[in-house]
Amino acid sequence: METVKRLYEAMILVDSGEAAADWEGINEHIKKIFDRGEAEILSMRKWDDRPLAYEIEGKKRGTYILVYFNSPSGSISAIERDMQLSERIVRIIILRGDHITKEDMEKDTPVMMVDKQVQAQVQAKADAQAEAKAQAKLQAEKDGIGQIDIDEIEEENEETDTEIQED
C-alpha cells in the first residue's frame, strides 16, 4: 500500500562549534539521513546560532537548522530515530506542516535578519559618506578653491573606510 506524502517541518539542534568547523559535513550528514527515509527536502537552512536556554549535554551554545521536507508518513519515526542515534545531532523536533505555506518557508530567519541589519548599517554609512563628499565637492566648486580640499576629503573617507573594515 502506498503511503501518503506529507509536508513536515524539522528543527535540528547541533553543536555550534562543530557546525562552525564543518558546516558542509553536517549538512551532508543530515541529508543522508533524510535520503534514507525517502524524504524529499524542500528547503534546508541555518535558522540561528544562539546560546541555549539551558545546558544540553554540557553544551551552552547551539546552531539550529530548519528543514522543510515531504515524506511518506511511515518513515518519519525512522528518520527521527536515526537523528536521535546520531552523535552529531543534539536534539530534533519533527512536526506536521500542513498549515505551512511557501511564504512561510521563505521567511527570513533570525540569522538573515541580523545580516540584513548589518548590511543596511554599512550601506547607510557609505551613503552618508558619498553625500558628504558630493556636498563638499559642490562647496569647493562654489568657493573656487579647487582640487586640494577634495583630496583631503577623500583621504578622510579612506580613513573611515579602514575603520569600518576593522569593526
Next chain:
Amino acid sequence: MRSQGFKKSKTNTNRRKKRKDNVREQNQCRFCRSKTKYVDYKDLEVLSKLLTHRGKIFSRKRSGNCAGCQRKVQLAIKRARFIGLLPFTS
C-alpha cells in the same frame, strides 16, 4: 439641599459612564484579535511575553487568552523548551 443632592448624583453617573466608555475591556484574546490559527514555537518575541521572568507560563487570567489559544500557546512554549529556545526554569 435636595436639588443639590440630585445634581451631584447625576454628575457621578455621568462620570461613571465616561470611565466605562474609555476603559472598555477587550472582549477577545490577543491571538483571536489578530486571527492567528497557529502559534509558532519559533516566534520567541510573542512567547516570551507570556512567561514570567522565572520561565513559568502566565495563567489565562493574567495573559487574557481564551481557552483554545492558551492551549496553543502552552504547546508552543513546551516545544520551544524542548529544543532549548526557552527555559524550563531560571
